[in-house]
Amino acid sequence: MVTKTKGMGELFKEVINKGLCTLCGACIGDCPYTVFYRGKIRMLDFCNREEGHCYEYCPRTHTDLDEISNKLLGVPFSGAGIGTVKDVFMARSRDSKVRSKAQYGGTVTTLLLLALENGLINAAITTKTSDEKLPESCVAHSAAEVMESAGSSYMAYPVLEAVNRIPKESKDRLGIVVTPCQAVALAKMRLNPPTQRNSLDNLRLSIGLFCTWALDYGRFYEFLKNNVDLAKVNKFDIPPPPANKFDVYMGQEIKSFPLDEVRNYRMATCAYCLDMTAEFTDISVGSVEGVEGWNTVIVRTQRGMDIIADAKKMGRLDIKDLPDQSLTHLKEAALNKRARAVQEIVKKTGDKNELMYIDISDNLKQKLLGQRVTVQGGH
Amino acid sequence: MSNIDIDAPGSNQLFIGNEAMARGALEAGVGWASAYPGTPSSEILSSLAEVAKKRDIYVEWSVNEKVAIEAGAAASFAGLRSLVAMKMNGLNVVIDFLSTIILSGIGKKGLVLMVGDDPAAHSSSNETDSRPVSKWLDIPLVEPGDFQEAKDMMPYLYDISEEFGTICILRSVTRVAHARGNIRLGEIPKVVHKARFEQYYDPAAPMPTPIMCIPSSFRHMFQHVRIDKIREKFETSPYNKYVGPEKPDLLIVTAGSGWLYSQDAVNALKAEDRIGILKLGTLWPLPEKLVKSCLSKADKVLFIEETDPFLEGVIMEFAAGFSPESKRNLFYGNHTRHLNSFGELTPDAVIKAITGVLDIKYQPRDAEYMKKVESVPQQYVMDRLLTFCPGCPHRASFWAIKDALAMDGRHGFVTGDIGCYTMALGPAGFFQTRTHQCMGAGAGLANGFGQLRRFGFDQPVVSVVGDSTFYHSIIPALVNGVHNHSDFTLVILDNGATAMTGFQPHPGTGLTAMGEPAQQISMENICRAIGARVEVCDPFDLKNTTRTMLDLIEQKEGARVAIMRRTCELVRQKKEEKPYKMKIDPEKCLGEDCGCNRLCTRVFRCPGLIWDPVAGKTKIDEVICNECGVCADICPEGAITKEAVA
Structure with a gap:
């Protein structure tokens, strides 16, 4: 496997022009040569460097998952679908305002608000939905700003550009909310911090979002524009399985689209993603199968344990055990995504030894290649 | 003057x-x-x-x-x-x-x-x-x-x-x-x-x-x-003359610049007694009697002219009609490959042609001498890029056009025209221009490209013209575009001067050749009257200009116009002081590191910025920088700063 860091030319050749870009944003933000525009990373000029952070941090260039897992979580990359787990349970915000604005139980927003309040962080990097109902990055310094970023549009947005924009000398204590691919890029940034940018030493809390796939920024937005009055929209929701629908809230009115129709707008690159539960974060949060209004929470690090303990102590979250069946199904779905991704990659490369960007142990590779998978994933 | x-x-x-x-x-x-x-x-x-x-x-x-x-x-x-x-x-x-x-x-x-x-x-x-x-x-x-x-x-x-x-x-x-x-x-x-x-x-x-x-x-x-x-x-025109011996071995027929070159060559070869020169001042109609009498002096005739073999053609054609008893000449010139019919004449080229016809030995200076000659100016003249002046609005305009086309991502391109901005074929304009013909042709070509949507053509087309060119020959093309629903964006680089040829006034400048005030003919009013959407922007406001360009090229159909208005730097500096004091903070300048890799001196390439390879930093060339301030907006690190001069 080629592990050499290359430059921007190769990033475009190997990733972006091949439709593999996840829109994580690790290659933009402070680079004058690349820019995000209407759902695509564009090259304004050729930077001519043989090596660049853009290539190095991309979650679709060589990624040694064991190395990342060892350094961030203290253990090798887990063969289990949901990664390394210190604790897993279901939770929801006790604040009804948060619950109504946020997704599922509002746990992510609650944890960010708490972290700001108790001083763990003083800035939170999140994605919010703009007035045009497009996602955009947001660096929230106040509870009000965090509340503004509550909720999801399910469209991919390169939020890591906001990380790259942090001034080198900034001492902000950061919290961040990321999807699994963004978590991989963020992990690569933390492992080999740039010398010319903020080193992320002050990253105090990373919260991952469960993700089966993300919707294509450009194409899905066109779909929405043609089917709903975007000005009236106040929330998007994919209720937990087995609902199998995409809901658009417009005040009192809810317009539902079959999830199978919406799936046509997912990003092609998501088929090659191994991670459903954002394994390289402190805490991962998603929906709960069959239970509306609650989140599944996976705690992965001591930092994660600490903030959950705070939340319990301060009475910010309702916490319950995750039903065994939900956990089993979550693990199956996550493992299914892993195995399907590896098998899709082999289908693309035509070589069982050629896993594109993924560097995993032979054992795990054999296991995942032998796994029976279902074709469609939910969300 | x-x-x-x-x-x-x-x-x-x-x-x-x-x-x-x-x-x-x-x-x-x-x-x-x-x-x-x-x-x-x-x-x-x-x-x-x-x-x-x-x-x-x-x-x-x-x-x-x-x-x-x-x-x-x-x-x-x-x-x-x-x-x-x-x-x-x-x-x-x-x-x-x-x-x-x-x-x-x-x-x-x-x-x-x-x-x-x-x-x-x-x-x-x-x-x-x-x-x-x-x-x-x-x-x-x-x-x-x-x-x-x-x-x-x-x-x-x-x-x-x-x-x-x-x-x-x-x-x-x-x-x-x-x-x-x-x-x-x-x-x-x-x-x-x-x-x-x-x-x-x-x-x-x-x-x-x-x-x-x-x-x-x-x-x-x-x-x-x-x-x-x-x-x-x-x-009998006094501008036609024959100089040389009565019976030369070779008759040179020449005109224009060839006259002095031919005299130099004959002189250098010391062949005044062997070569005669017929210098024509009146080329057409051909003074046939004079030509015929000169042709009779020599067997061999060599034509020296710039650029096409015009006299060569008409005189050989004339001679072909001579009666069989007349003298027959051997003609030399472009048709015998003794001279080129492209580029300029030089005394060397003439000497080479003569020595190719007559057996005259000529020892040119050795190659070493030539190298020495060429090295002299190099000691005093800097090796320079063919580029826009420091502070030229065109550099900023093309930066915005480049960014907009790249962001749009549909492989849009520029059809060029005639003016300083022709240099956008090269690094001066970031290689944006993809066609270059005659005046007005860029807009005509854009009309054609913009009409090809029905055949699957899906690239944005941007015709870039100057202000003087606009009045000269663009207006009919814009009328055609609006009338026939062609889909292109016309960019007028309005720098308020016919800059390339020496700042002559034009209908938009409000001044006549004789220095009298004239009505300024508004190009935006003309374009709007034709029925095109018109946006006016200041190219030094890169962000807004890029946004305007994107908005225009994303428009679904029709001919539309962006006027990028900013006075030619050479005109401005005759009237005003420099607007800013530019500085570079070497602490912030990244140089060749990942982050910008010399964006300002490698891509933007304003001659006012120089790369110091020893320090690994960019410097302002204070002698030629016109302090326009644009590079401050290019630098991603904020290392270049502009301070308004009070």
């Missing part, structure tokens, strides 16, 4: 060729001069403009060459000696009018068209040789062989024009037009210009009206009669 109307007959003055021609026009008593700027012809009109009021003549920069010659013909029709000047590209534009005025004839007073050719295309899109037009359209044509002739031929040509009632052409080339030499001045007559269009209905009148080109065949025949009479006249 020299004072071309200095009142010192008989004195010697140092003039460039174009000033000599302008002086010649004054000595001919012209009352009218019109032109469109174009290298190497521009100085003729600009030097006449300087003295126009004093000499009570009318001088104008016309909107284009076609209008210039038609307006100039009117002056002739109304009884003024009239001069029209243009470069060879302009000649192509006026061919249609020439093809009728040779039939209708001119007015009572002479009409001279001065055409400046640019062999080697130093400042041109092509190096077309204008001379064949004389034969093609039956127009008398003369060409000066030196600076004195450049002046003297003017009055001579007006006399011919008036005596025979036809327009005449004076052709010059860059090396005559722009080199400087001594001129012995003549007298400038005191003429009281009086204009009136006399309307005689008697066909036998000196200038019957209507002035018209029909019946065309009859008038065509009549023009041939005129040409034959002028041929007789040219037989």
Whole structure:
């Protein structure tokens, strides 16, 4: 496997022009040569460097998952679908305002608000939905700003550009909310911090979002524009399985689209993603199968344990055990995504030894290649 | 610029060729001069403009060459000696009018068209040789062989024009037009210009009206009669001469710049006793008797001319008609590959041609000497990129166009036009320009590209033109685009000057050639009246200009216009102080590291920024930086700062 860091030319050749870009944003933000525009990373000029952070941090260039897992979580990359787990349970915000604005139980927003309040962080990097109902990055310094970023549009947005924009000398204590691919890029940034940018030493809390796939920024937005009055929209929701629908809230009115129709707008690159539960974060949060209004929470690090303990102590979250069946199904779905991704990659490369960007142990590779998978994933 | 109307007959003055021609026009008593700027012809009109009021003549920069010659013909029709000047590209534009005025004839007073050719295309899109037009359209044509002739031929040509009632052409080339030499001045007559269009209905009148080109065949025949009479006249013209032995081994036939080169070459070869030179000043109609008598002097004939083998063709054609008893010559020139029919002549090329025909040994200086010669200027002149001036608005405009096209991502492109911005073919404009033809062609091409949507063409098309070009030849293309629903964006780089040819005023500047105030003709009003959407932006506001460009190229259909307005830096700095003080913080400058990798000196490449390889940082070249402030917005690290000068 080629592990050499290359430059921007190769990033475009190997990733972006091949439709593999996840829109994580690790290659933009402070680079004058690349820019995000209407759902695509564009090259304004050729930077001519043989090596660049853009290539190095991309979650679709060589990624040694064991190395990342060892350094961030203290253990090798887990063969289990949901990664390394210190604790897993279901939770929801006790604040009804948060619950109504946020997704599922509002746990992510609650944890960010708490972290700001108790001083763990003083800035939170999140994605919010703009007035045009497009996602955009947001660096929230106040509870009000965090509340503004509550909720999801399910469209991919390169939020890591906001990380790259942090001034080198900034001492902000950061919290961040990321999807699994963004978590991989963020992990690569933390492992080999740039010398010319903020080193992320002050990253105090990373919260991952469960993700089966993300919707294509450009194409899905066109779909929405043609089917709903975007000005009236106040929330998007994919209720937990087995609902199998995409809901658009417009005040009192809810317009539902079959999830199978919406799936046509997912990003092609998501088929090659191994991670459903954002394994390289402190805490991962998603929906709960069959239970509306609650989140599944996976705690992965001591930092994660600490903030959950705070939340319990301060009475910010309702916490319950995750039903065994939900956990089993979550693990199956996550493992299914892993195995399907590896098998899709082999289908693309035509070589069982050629896993594109993924560097995993032979054992795990054999296991995942032998796994029976279902074709469609939910969300 | 020299004072071309200095009142010192008989004195010697140092003039460039174009000033000599302008002086010649004054000595001919012209009352009218019109032109469109174009290298190497521009100085003729600009030097006449300087003295126009004093000499009570009318001088104008016309909107284009076609209008210039038609307006100039009117002056002739109304009884003024009239001069029209243009470069060879302009000649192509006026061919249609020439093809009728040779039939209708001119007015009572002479009409001279001065055409400046640019062999080697130093400042041109092509190096077309204008001379064949004389034969093609039956127009008398003369060409000066030196600076004195450049002046003297003017009055001579007006006399011919008036005596025979036809327009005449004076052709010059860059090396005559722009080199400087001594001129012995003549007298400038005191003429009281009086204009009136006399309307005689008697066909036998000196200038019957209507002035018209029909019946065309009859008038065509009549023009041939005129040409034959002028041929007789040219037989004894003082501008044709033979120098050399009575029976030379080789006869050189030459004209224009070839005259001095040929003398140099013969001199360098010390072959004055073996080579004769027939120098022709009147090229068409060919003075056949003179030519024939010279051909009889030698067996071998070599043609030295710039650029096309014009004399070579017409003289060989003429000689082919000689009776069988006549002397037969061996002809050499372009057809025998002794000379090229492209690029400029040089004395070396002439020497090479002569030694290729005659067995004369010539030992040129060795190659080492040549290297030494070439190294001398390099010691004093910096190696420079062909680029826009520091502070030029075009650099910013093309930066915004480049970014917008890249962000759009549909492989859009620029069709270019003629002006300083032609340099956008290269690094100056970030290689954005993808087509480059003649004036106005970029907009015409954009019309075509923009019409190809029905055939699957899905790329944005951006036609970039200058302000002077807009008035010159873009308006019909925009009308066509709106009328036929073509899909393209027209960008007008409005820098308020015809910058490339020397800041001549144009209809948008509010000033005439004679320095009088004029109505500023609003290009946005014109475009809006045509029905195009128009956005005006300041290219130095890169963000807004890029956004405007994106908005325009994403528009679904129709011709639309962006006017990028910012005064030419060379014009601005004559009127204003520098607006900013630019500084670079070396602590913040990333240099070649990941982060920018010398964006400012490697991609933006304003000559005001220099890369210091030792420090690994960018520096401001304080001598040439015009402190426009744009690079401060390019630098991603905020290392370049602009501080407003109070």
